[in-house]
Amino acid sequence: MSIMRRTSTSPSPSPASAERGRPREFDIDSVTKAAGRVFWEQGYHATSIETLCKSTGLFRASLYSTFGDKHGLLVAAFDQYAEGAVGRLKERLEENGSPHDALRQALLHYTKVSTSLSRRHGCFITNAAIELLPADEALRPHIEATLRRIAAYLAAAVIRGQQAGEFNSTLDEQAVTTFLLCVIQGFRVLGKLSFGENDLVPVVDMTMRALI
Secondary structure, eight states: OOOEEEOOOOOOOOOHHHSSSSSSSEHOOOHHHHHHHHHHHOSTTTTTHHHHHHHOOOHHHHHHHSSHHHHHHHHHHHHHHHHHHHHHHHHHHHHHSSHHHHHHHHHHHHHHHHHHHGGOOOHHHHHHHHHHHHTTTTTTTHHHHHHHHHHHHHHHHHHHHTTTTOOOSSSOHHHHHHHHHHHHHHHHHHHTOEEEEHHHHHHHHHHHHHOO
16 A cells, blocks of 8 residues: 655745645655656657646646656656556466466466557556667666566566476576566567557467466
């Protein structure tokens, strides 16, 4: 359960100024989520400060005083998105009694969300990596840490499957994990094109056969 964090951008305003402007206090998590949505859909370079102010409902000075600059807001938004995305993947991989079925359902989830009409803007993590790496040295460790967490959960799922006798015990979990990471990121990229869910489901079936 997230804890609402609030911040104040200035000393308490007079009653008159409070009536003229928006309240000085705001929920950082909500602002970060709103900004993240814009970065996710438009990309970093195509997003202006004016657009961010409009999407968050804050003034430029408020954004700068809270996040430092546009890039600081991007990093905060990325971390928030990544935390949720990685957490949901972990839950899917662990929620089914069968490691094989849990992994398959997790992959099928990616085929669905990647090709949804409302999600054609792709994955924030993938988009940020494609647009900003390798040049963005400040964001790089955040992306790499996120991918390492995803890889760790995938590796754990593979090991559980091997221990349960559902996956080939001779498979190298590190190589398989990299393979699965490539499959997932491929879904996210192809989903931005004309590929539909029915085009990607057979890839899930082929992937699962490769693990047996």
